[in-house]
Structure formats: C-alpha cells, structure tokens
Amino acid sequence: MTVSPPRIRPAPTSDDDRSFAVGAGLRDLFICRDVGQLLRAYATLRAVAPGLPPCGDPELLEFAYNRLFVGPKPPVAPLYASAYLDPERRTMGTVTLTARRVYRALGVASPLEGTVPDDHLSLEIDALLLMRRATEAAGAGPSHPVAALRRGFLADHVLQWVPRLWRRALQAPAVPPPLEATLRLLESWLARESRHSNEGVPP
C-alpha cells in the first residue's frame, strides 16, 4: 500500500486557507517514501510558506530526513506518537490505538492500518485537517462533538508528543536548514491549530 505523491496546488486566498495548505504540506512531507516525493513535498510547502529556505543539496536533505525520521539506524526523531508517549516506546499499543479510535470515531481509517502504526505524524495531521474541514463545513461551534474531539486530540495527544519530536530533531547535529525550518513551521502551525480549536471556549 502506498500513498499518493503530493501535487502542487493553487495558492490559498485566505489566512485560514493558507494555514490549511501548510498543514497539508506538512502532512505530505513527513510521509515521503523517496527523494522525488520529498523534493515535491518541500516545493509544495514552500509555495504556501514562502519563509522556508531553498531546499539546497537534495541528497543532503534526503540523508538528513532518513537519519532523523526513517532509518535504518534508530531514527533520531521517530514519527510515531507511541515512540514518545508509550512507557515502553512500543508502537501499536494504547497510544497508537487511541489515534485509531479517533479516526474511527470520525468514520475514517488509515489505508496503512496494520502495517504502519496509526499514530504516524502525517496521519494525525490529516485527522486534524479533516476535523477542521468538517467543523467549518457544518458551521459547528466549539461545543460540537467534532470540535471537542479536535480540541482533545490536539491537547491530550498531538501536543503531548510532537514538541518532543521537534526538540529531538532540532538538537540533532547537521540538520539542514530546510528541515530545521520545516520543524519550526510544524511547531507554529500546531500552535495556531491549538489556538483556533480553542476559539469560543470559555476559560
């Protein structure tokens, strides 16, 4: 089972649209399977986040990406929530299955279920994008179940581990500027998503 390569999309017209596009770009970048996909994903992301630097040497980018996130050495910053939240650092346990249950609650599932842990960063970003689109399409307020699910998934799950991912990655030696900038973009995007998800919620 493979996932489709990302495509260059029309430029977003509003801040919300731009934020959504950044999320989609981040999602696609962290699930690349080869250097071709990685370069296309980075170009797509850069189109909606112009502050990102040029990609530079593609091979250096690829080597660093694999060293940080893929392998074959134990990744510096694995892309699975359970690598950070499970007491035994074991995927496919309660942490992974929490993500699976969130997806099922939304009526969706990972196409890689059973072979790639459901708590992969890209799958979790995709779920956040879906929940955002769903609440927007329905004009749902902060008390709507999907809005609450989005808020809970962010606060109790995604934001519990992704900061540890980017801290580990950013502290690694020789992280090329494009990846460093992408990680910082991920940080700021999640912060914006968190603020957005809490809009209208009484303190």
Place this chain on the structure above:
Amino acid sequence: MSVRDKPQLEDLVATPLDRRGFLKALLATGAVAAVPGGLLKPLGAGAAAETGATQVFRNACPRNCYDTCGIVTYVRDGVVQYIEGAPESTFTAGGLCVKGYSYPSRTYSPDRIKYPMVQQGRGSGNWKRVSWDEAIDRIARKILEIKERDGSLLGLALDKYSGNFGITHYGVEGMMSSLGYTTRFVGTPCWPAGIDAQNYDMGDMWCNDPEDLADSAYIIVWGANPAWCSVHSMKFLYEAQRKGAKLVVIDPVLTQTAAKADLYVRVRTSTDGALALGMARHILDEGLYDRGFVDRHSVGFDDFAAYLRDRVTVKWAQEQSGVPAPVIRQLAREFATAKPATIWLGYGLQRHVNGGHTVRAIDALVAMTGNIGQPGGGARYGHLRTWGFNYHAMVMEKPAGSKGWLGPAGPKGEFDFAGEEKAEYTDRAVNLNKIAQEILDADNPPIRMLWVACKNPFSQDFNRPLLEKAWDKLEMVVVADQFFNHTVDQADLVLPVTTIFEEYTVNVSYWHYWISLNEQAIQPMYECLSDVQIGARLSKRLNELAPGSCTFPTEMDTKVWMEKEFNQGIYDLFGIASWEDLRQGPAKAKLPSPASWHDRKFATPSGKYEFRSDLAADYGHRALPEYVEPRRASGRYRLLTPHSRFNIHSQFQNLDHMMDFSPEPYVYVHPETAAANGIGDLDPVRVFNAQGEVRLRAKLSDVVAPDTLLMYEAWYKNSEFNVENVVDDASSDMGAYKTGAPGVAIHDQWADIARA
C-alpha cells in the same frame, strides 16, 4: 463547556461520531474529499469493525537457544496484545525468559528497519530509501555482472548462521543454490569441537531428554550457565535437588547457576580436561568404574587406563586445574557412586584450542562410570534428532550450465576434466570462523559480493580490525536484518525482514524434544518480507533480466513452504497426523527412552563407545582422550566473553525494553586486580591487546578469578561496544570432521586493562 469541564480524549472517542449521522452526512457531501490529498479514507461498508475478539496463534522463539520456547500469542484487531509460554510443553511450561517476553516490543519497536535502503558510502550513515523493486534490481544486476565477469557465481558468498533457526529460513541457502555454485562460509562458531568429540566417542551428538535431569542423582553442570542461558532447564535441576540430588557447577566464573549449586568448583580456564582426567584416574584407582559397561559396550578402555596410570595423577590434575586434590577425589567418588549421574557439557567449555579433547575427557568420565544410556545420566551436549524435515526451501536445483568449484583440492584449471570423466562442481567452502582472512585470501575468483542473513559478522565474528580490512575488497554487501547493527552500518543495501509474528515456519530445539509451529499472527509491518519472500522477488527479477538464471520459486507463501517441510518421519516421531495438530500446542517426540544411547548401540565404526578412536587419529587428533595443553598466554589477564541473560548475541540488548534492565556493558574485574591497576568501581577503563581495544566501565566483583577479565558479548543500541575488537580467530582443535571447519578458541584470549 469550559476548559475546566473539558472531557478527556478517551471519553471523546468512546462514542463513534458517525452514529450521530453527522460524519456520514459530511462524508456524503464530500467533506473528506475537501481535504486535498487526504490520507485517511472513509470506512467502507465492508470495513472490518473493531470486534474486540481475541484470536490465538502459536509461535516459537527461533533464536539459537537451548530452550526454543513454544509461544501463545493473543491478537486483537490485528495487533499482538500479549504473549505467554506454551503451557502444553512440559519444557516451556507456560513461561518465557526476559528475552522471549520482549518479542512484542521487538516487532513493534520504532527502531526496526522498515524499508529497503541503500547506503551511499559504507559507514557514512547516508541512506536512501528505495522500493523493493529497485533494491532487488540492483542486486540482480550485480549478480549477473559477476556471472558474466567470472563465468561463475563463486564471487558471490553467503554468510549466514543462527540468527533465525526457523526451518524455512534455510531457504536462504536454497536461494543461493538456485543461482548456481556460490561461495559458502561453512562451519559453526558455537559447538563444533564438542560435536566432533562426541562423534568420535559415540558416533553422534545425542543427549538425553533434558526433562530427565529431574531423575538424576548427581548433576555436574560443567561450563554452562542455564540460569541465564537455558532458564527452563533450571526447574529440572531444582526438582532433582528437591529429591536429594547433588548439583555441582564447575566453571571459571561464579555464575548464577553456580550460586544455586550445592558445590561450586572454580577451575582454571581451559584445564577442564586435566580435572576430568584426574577424576578418571581416581575412579580407576578406586575401582569405581563400571566394568560391565566398559567390557561390553566400549573399546579402548585398557589403552585409556594405561594412559591414565602413565600420565595422570590427582596431584598433577590439581597443579593443572587449580582444583585442590581432595576436591578432585571427592567429585570423582561422588560422581562414580551416585546412580544415575550426569554431566551437562556447556559450549563455552569447548571454545578453546583444546576444547574437543576436553569434551572427550569428560565423555570418558561419564562412560567409564556406566552413565551413558541411562535415564537421568548421560554426557549431555546437544542433539539433532528432531531436525528431520524436508528442507524443501534449501534444496534447489542449480540453473543449467552452472559452473563452480572443482573438488576439495581446488580447481586444477578453468574447466578441468579428470581423464574422461567430468569433474563435479561444488560450492566453494570457506571457514565461517575466519571470515576476514577468507575474504582476503579468496581468489580465482575473489569474493566480490556478500549476502548476510541471520548473522551479524561485525558484532559477532572475530578479529574485527582484520574484518574491516577485508570488507574493503567487497564490491557489494547486502544485509537482511530486523535492526540496525554494526554489520548493517557497513552494508551497501539493507533489506527489512519479518519477525516471528509475521511469517509461518516451524521450530525444533537442539536440547529438548518438542516441535512448535510458528503461525503468521499479524501482517508484516512496514515493508518487511521473510527471507524466502526476498528470494522469490530476486528470482523473478533475475529471470526477467536473464531467463533461466535462477530456479528459486518466484511466488512465495510462507505457509505453503512451512507445510512442505513436514514428512511422515516428522509426523511419526511426534505422533501427529498433520502440522495442523500443532495449532493446539507444541508436541513432544515419542521417545522409547529419555536416555540417549539407551540400547548401547553406538554409531561408531566399532558400534561401541570408543575410548580409543582411530577416526579421531585419522583426523589428526589423539586417539585417546588425552590432555592437550591450553593456548599459551599472550597477555596479563585471560579475557572471557561469555553470554549475558539479556541477549542472544547481538539480538535483544538493543531494545529499549532491555536497555532499561541493562543500560551499559561492563568489564568485571576482581578487586585484587583492580587494586593492582589503580582501578575503582565504575571507573572508565580500556581493555586492550595487540588486536584492539574496548572502552567501558569496570565493575569490581569476585565472581571472576584475579587472573581474569570478563565482558559479556552483546550489542547495545547506538554504542560502539564490541568485544570482538579484542578477540582473535584462533581455531579450536576440532570441528572439521562434522561441521566443515574447526571452531574458534573464543575463550582463549588475553588482554590488559588500564584506567581510561
């Protein structure tokens, strides 16, 4: 709802939102499609609901371990939830060891090798992910290039051993055979000297059922540490003790097994043969040997007795072994008079330049006291009596027109014909225990490409500095493995392989007599494939590029290939109608007696136990079980590198689960030795010799003798620690007869130590 009242995530997912119709409506209006390039897909009408129902599967530990445990695996919604030992096996008895229990952690570790990858520059850490098609294409083209260049595939070598003893994994050898004649690293580092010794003495290596240890009256565990390396055997030792048996441990190290013994005897390393012969001399002098056995079931005893009288005294044995004479006499008397009595010969015992002769001396002790062929008795080393599978995956035809090595004497010419007879080609066999030197020496053609499976030469093989030099000669190195290790670090391509829950195979032990099915319990994670599935893909690509170049099947279902391994012999031996019976649990071989050699019909040339073995003499050894001097010391301290309880060689210790228990390696140093070298507990030190060095911290302990340093061999995650930096590849005395090459004198090493 305020932030203070916010529900927990667990509560939020408890009720699927789609039941409220909201998401269904959204999905119907294309909200999911409104997420461009979305990964998550709608749950279809046919999507499997989470049932919560638990499925039970049977698995087996395929590691190189005495215990080869049967495992019961509990799976829910496609995920292994937990495992336990198979309760049906009276050997596994429902429990696993600390390594076995970590199997789910192993399968689900985020550190697993997940995808085929190519390294740009060995050791550089610069890896590219590639598809299986691309990886296999690169490998196939290199194989065809070698064939074109050399006219044969002798330039392709296989380095494989015991990393996975699932029977279908012999398909890796089959894959090689299906390509043509190749170079094979043959031999075994584990136990070859002892195998040869037992073959000279009895005609085969064949041990009692270990469960009958419980019926022994006197047990000597000699150079083995089952409390760490065969935990399931311990209950039989305890049962024997409960019934009044005496447990004696003879070992240079005060092991955990020794701590459980009634008597611990520290022997000077590699002088065990002298101790055994000293005991034999005393038994002879006291007339305590079993005349009936000796007269009816052996040959050469008079010669052996003459040797003992002429060359061995208890005093001499004391001087050689460091064991006091009164203790030698006590051991001898007790062993000879307890009925039945048994000796468990460990594998470390024979990892010496005189290891085979040591085993022969200990075998002789058991034989002369009439304990061979007795339940509860025996000279226990191992067996292969339950390994009679078809080896279907291993036995493959060579492609038509394949050319190879011409006979054991080597090629006499490029295509040699002996007279009018066509010379028979073979694979080129080289010594697995001297991999570095063999790679350097191989010529006509050289070894150009190495396939490594079920092995980790950079962590486990000897003389690592020489191996690094040899590696430079190789044009392509392919490694199939589950986790990154020192060998993967030096590979050009790495291929991710399956764990026990992700494939079908079948397993038996070289110690107990049970067979265990290994079922595929879950989908393989990421893009992992079984060794034999890799072979199938390679065959398909090779035949696309060069039709007829590979005879290995191009489609591979591991279940089908597991089924093909069974035959009527296996069914009869285990009393099963079909392999499917093993879904109910492991089965035990139907043994006429728990004792090996129970009928006293030995497989030697004489049909008897051979104290004097002409076959041994034919192979250049002493005909009698005489004492052979140990290797001369080449440093201040003897260096021992035995096995830890937390790993099987370079497997398991790297897991986070295990790193919690055992976070770093140590060198164990006697307090006197430490004081003499100005070393305090936990000081950083160097252990070094002419070959290399290891840097780690020291732990002071009197479990080791003052003249000994001890480091447990293991591979720690993200660590350079490697005992092979200071272990050379000196050969043991025996091994060539039955295993193709001598063993390695792993414990005949010397080193020095200093504060770092």
